[in-house]
Amino acid sequence: EAGVAQSPRYKIIEKRQSVAFWCNPISGHATLYWYQQILGQGPKLLIQFQNNGVVDDSQLPKDRFSAERLKGVDSTLKIQPAKLEDSAVYLCASSLVVTGYTEAFFGQGTRLTVV
Amino acid sequence: DAKTTQPNSMESNEEEPVHLPCNHSTISGTDYIHWYRQLPSQGPEYVIHGLTSNVNNRMASLAIAEDRKSSTLILHRATLRDAAVYYCVRTGGTSYGKLTFGQGTILTVHP
Numbered sequence: 048e049a050g051v052a053q054s055p056r057y058k059i060i061e062k063r064q065s066v067a068f069w070c071n072p073i074s075g076h077a078t079l080y081w082y083q084q085i086l087g088q089g090p091k092l093l094i095q096f097q098n099n100g101v102v103d104d105s106q107l108p109k110d111r112f113s114a115e116r117l118k119g120v121d122s123t124l125k126i127q128p129a130k131l132e133d134s135a136v137y138l139c140a141s142s143l144v145v146t147g148y149t150e151a152f153f154g155q156g157t158r159l160t161v162v
Numbered sequence: 163d164a165k166t167t168q169p170n171s172m173e174s175n176e177e178e179p180v181h182l183p184c185n186h187s188t189i190s191g192t193d194y195i196h197w198y199r200q201l202p203s204q205g206p207e208y209v210i211h212g213l214t215s216n217v218n219n220r221m222a223s224l225a226i227a228e229d230r231k232s233s234t235l236i237l238h239r240a241t242l243r244d245a246a247v248y249y250c251v252r253t254g255g256t257s258y259g260k261l262t263f264g265q266g267t268i269l270t271v272h273p
Contacts, residue, residue, distance in 0.1 A: 090206065140261075150196075
């Protein structure tokens with residue numbers, strides 16, 4: 048079974064530029080998550096989709112971050128404009144169903160460096 | 163608040179058992195306890211989960227206290243490949259499967 052695919056693996060941009068990350072979840076997984084992980088910290092949930100609807104985006108900085116999940120499958124996360132503090136690993140995860148028991152599968156992440 | 167509390171770091175020797183504690187004193191009756199681990203340069207990986215009873219799988223065992231305010235992840239024989247950050251995560255209730263990660267425990271395994 049193929050895992051969660053993310054691209055690119057690494058990205059370096061200058062502050063105030065824009066950047067986009069792509070995620071392809073495991074086939075059939077209804078729930079998709081985007082997490083931000085700053086060095087030395089645990090992952091922080093940015094947004095959670097159930098199919099193509101948003102379940103939770105309470106910690107998404109909506110003035111600069113946006114995310115969409117077209118047709119309930121692939122998803123993109125965009126930052127525009129980027130700030131230095133956005134340097135982090137961006138992790139995508141997916142899970143089959145949304146219940147109290149939720150085994151999430153994570154991709155390898157995209158490491159973003161903003162200079 | 164889905165807060166859990168874990169020690170910042172622990173150490174073990176190879177082939178010895180490791181007990182990783184987690185406190186979740188405000189847990190509700192419908193919250194599950196999940197454990198994930200994160201190897202260097204990898205995304206988190208599911209280890210085990212439970213609700214009330216102790217659980218075993220091929221990777222580890224999960225012991226949940228009777229009052230459910232704490233739990234312990236047990237690695238029966240640590241290997242060098244078990245060196246990782248281990249996260250104890252609560253999920254359930256109305257959180258729609260939301261996984262809220264804390265700082266985790268950095269496990270170092272010595273040969």
